[in-house]
Amino acid sequence: MADPSSYRPKPGQIPDSPGVYKFRDQHGRVIYVGKAKSLRQRLSSYFQDLANLHQRTRTMVTTAASVEWTVVTTEVEALQLEYSWIKEFDPRFNVKYRDDKSYPSLAVTMNEEFPRVQVMRGPKRKGVRYFGPYAHAWAIRETVDLLLRVFPVRTCSAGVFKRSAQIGRPCLLGYIGKCSAPCVGRVSAEEHRELAEEFCDFMAGRTGTYLRRLEQQMRDAAAAMEYEKAARLRDDIEALKRAMEKNAVVLADATDADLIAVAEDELEAAVQIFHVRDGRVRGQRGWVTDRVEEVGTAELVEHALQQLYGEERGEGVPKEVLVPALPDPCEPVQQWLTERRGSQVSLRIPQRGDKKDLMATVQRNAQQALVLHKTRRASDLTTRSRALEEIAEALDLDSAPLRIECFDISHLQGDDVVASMVVFEDGLARKSEYRRFQIKSFAGQDDVRSMHEVVSRRFRRYLLEKQKTGEWVDGEGEGEGDGDGEGVGVGPGSGGEVAGGPIDPDTGRPRRFAYPPQLVVVDGGQPQVAAAQRALQELGVEDVAVCGLAKRLEEVWLPGEDDPVILPRTSEGLYLLQRVRDEAHRFAIAYQRNKRSKSMRAGALDSVPGLGESRRQALLKHFGSLKRLRAATVEQICEVPGVGRRTAESVLAALAGAAPAGPAVNTATGEIIEEEGTTGPVTVPTERGNSS
Secondary structure, three states, X not given: OOXXXXXXXXXXXXXXXXXXXXXEOOOOOEEEEEEEOOHHHHHHHHOOOHHHOOHHHHHHHHHOOEEEEEXXXXXXXXXXHHHHHHHHHOXXXXXXXXXXXXXXXXXXXXXXXXXXXXXXXXOOOOOOEEEOOOOOHHHHHHHHHHHOOOOOOXXXXXXXXXXHHHHOOOOHHHHOOOOOOHHHXXXXXXXXXXHHHHHHHHHOOOOHHHHHHXXXXXXHHHHOOOHHHHHHHHHHHHHHHHHHHOOOEOOOOOOOEEXXXXXXXXXXXXXXXXXEEOOEEEEEEEEEEEOOOOOOHHHHHHHHHHHXXXXXXXXXXXXXXXXXXXXXXXXXXXXXXXXXXXXXXEEEOOOOHXXXXXXXXXXXXXXXXXXXXXXXXXXXXXXXXXXXXXXXXXXXXXXXXXXXXXXXXXXXXXXXXXXXXXXXXXXXXXXXXXEEEEOOOOOOOOHHHHHHHHHHHHHHHHHHHHHOOXXXXXXXXXXXXXXOOOOOOOOOOOOOOOOOOOEOOXXXXXXXXXXXXXXXXXXOOHHXXXXXXXXXXXXXXXXXXXXXXXXXXOEEEOOOOOOOEOOOOOOHHHHHHHHHHHHHHHHHHHHHHHHHHHHHHOOHHHHOOOOOHHHHHHHHXXXXXXXXXXXXXXXXXXXXXXXXXXXXXXXXXXXXXXXXXXXXXXXXXXXXXXXXXXXXXXXXXXXXXXXX
């Protein structure tokens, strides 16, 4: 690990002008490339106290052994040079979007004597017209198959074309009318090129004129009683319309734009791009990248623009690029795009209308892509094994932690404090083992004290289970679980056989809290870790390791240590710990929200003796609201099936003795939902989990 002060440039050496800089390691390899409006200000920010730097930046500057820079005249030149160097040196600390596949495009080889329609991947070639990219090659072939009926352009390879010319007989497509057979001279080179140009015009979106022309020809043929020709033209029109339907119309103003959306978390980011041409989605593509740099959404968008348009010229760059956040500064990037297109390019955030709605769709695709990527990564057995081994090595454990339990605290501005326990076995979530807790030993907000209570209760139950021969009876140890029963997913057959723990011989289910984890993870830093460790020591549990994962810098804290353990940001072990922590946070928030909604639904009817849930629902359904029920008479209430006169009188007495309840609030939308005719947005308290 290098000391950044050993290679820090002397004061006054760094120019105060735009430029691009490179950090190199001790072997001379470029590990990071960046650009700056002012090289002096940007580079000085790297050579400050390491404690003030973000963890990723700190790792980069301590890995580097030297820094160098190149001065340019404008920020646009800096952007171009940065892209060139990233492509040339492939620095390990730069964000790089990589596909796991090459997206196919529909290509028309207009640079050949007889243009050919085909699927192409890889870099673009000069003189070839491209349409797409598409997510799947079969989507291109379906479209081409429909269009060849109207535009019988050559699709065969050079070898097949040459062979057919030699034998004087076309291929099958020539016989069934899906190729004009220029190989045997049925059409001239000029006529075939005209067909290819019409095909390109149609794919480029100029469809209206051509369809109207075909419809007129169909009507003329029918008027001349050439019914076979009219029928053929009718079928051609239907084929073109079916091909057009495959690219749904999303914008009505013939928009030529690319829409870019970003979904991100602490470690990774997913980018999705929709290519819209003439108001239709012509193609879609996406990337997932590790967040090696300390960058925000705006920087991720800028890197995506470089990746997307770095090799494009002319019409490859659209007139409009819609993004979720603008690069800072925006003007150099917009000017760079304009230069690559050769005409003005608009770079902006959609604010309203159809474009904003379509951007929301792209954003959902980005979120789904990120979730799918994480799911695939988590389901890989080799990756999970490596993650567990890395955790064991980093925390100095005797063996890989095959069972990990994570605890998180959640509350609503200090009220309704709850906790969650999630379980991961062999790197996978085991939801039947999840548990949830209410904090009952004290009132108010104290995350450290809450963590001590929850860990104590969980392992006290573990020690009790070791002494029992039967299953734990519901109601014993009040407050364990969620206070209303179990956690989620506990039932016959849900537990299964788990190696290393006792199974109840009568039910075949694992006893609750019967399995000790090898590792306890708490959501928080040193205070929470110390509280969990103290709880274990008080109970005499010595064979369970404890660590904490702090959100801010993703640092791993161990009991009694002043400095955290820093796992490499590309570590599968860190990724697994983060997933465990996030799942505990989600489960705690869900339980806290459920408790709050139950308390908000409780009202004056709950105190009426003998009035159960079914009849309460029947009353509210009959009258529509508490306001109408409060204004009803005893006779009107008795009209509800199952409600007698005595119950009706009790209902009215309870409603009369209670102050009119405030309107209920839908916690998802913030709308008033109880009183009739009084819907509208309201302010609700903010829910949160442990903010450590």
